[in-house]
Amino acid sequence: MPKVPSLCVPYASYLRVYEPLAAFPESERGHWARYAERPEHPSYQVELRRSLGDLLPMPPVPVPVHESADAFVAHVDGVLCVCPWRTRLRGWQALGDLAEELPLPVLDAVLPPVVRRQASADYEEWRERNPDARPWIRTSTWHVPLSWFVLVSDEERQYDKGAGDAASEAAAPMLRYRTPMVQARRRVARGLKALRDAMDEGPLIEGLVDVGRWLEEFHPRSLVELDYGGLVHALPADHLDADHSAADVAEGIEALKNGDGAGAGEAYARLMERWRAVRERQFAS
Secondary structure (H helix, E strand, O other): OOOOOOOOOOOEEEEEEEEEHHHOOHHHHHHHHHHHOOOOOOOHHHHHHHHHHOOOOOOOOOOOOOOOOOEEEEEEOOEEEEEEOOHHHHHHHHHHHHHHHOOHHHHHHHOOHHHHHHHHHHHHHHHHHOOOOOOOEEEEEOOOOHHHHOOOOHHHEEEEOOOOOOOOOOOOOEEEEEEEHHHHHHHHHHHHHHHHHHOOOOHHHHHHHHHHHHHOOOOOOOEEEEEOHHHHHOOOHHHHHHOOHHHHHHHHHHHHHOOOHHHHHHHHHHHHHHHHHHHHHHHOO
16 A cells, blocks of 8 residues: 555544443454553544545555454543444445535546445445444544534533644644533433424434434443544634634524524524634635
8 A cells, every 4th residue: 555644634523432341242342452552542643544545546445445443542430432443334434425525527536436336335235244333433524513512512622732833743732522422412402402492404403313313322321522633733723722612502502492593693603604714724725
């Protein structure tokens, strides 16, 4: 495989679930326990660079041939929790999203139809053997979906300005939220009730229903993490410092619950302006 440069890829954010070791099949627990004891673990940037590297050969490799044995690791109240990468499964799912994001001529140039057809056939065959499989990680490009912010609170925000070297992964800033699964599920339920009482079905409600169903697939003592990921490499420090999107979402939902349409509109306008500026960077030269 061609060597992938050690650069920071700026465009992806992540929603992750870390499950306690007991939630995994017994056949996997030993692997993850040994994996957690390693002195170092690869980062999300390493995972993303590997995926991009697979697109360099001709024909490209849109989905890894073998499933990843890597994971993100966290300790929650002394309990080891693991978030497997499952890069192969996520690669298949991402292929379906590409058809909606790219014009067909561009998609054909990046991934020829014959490559996509083979990947789709492989996925169908794999799904027949693994009907209950689901990813532990969701990825979003050039923004954080508003429905993700419903899961967390501003008090759970963790922001590290880093050492100011945007080209260095180790010195980069970090912006994330972490919350217990029970809290995330409770906020989904409360948010859905407030939204449905105040408005008709729409993208925000649909997104929240979707992420709520996904969360139900995991152990109730899991950890949920919303990570700005590579977006921190694309945004200036003052933007990151001022970004309290979870607080704005919570304020908007609370305003709707109280019948304060004007207050909800103001919170929504702040969010739209903030994330419009982020999405514009996708097309910057």
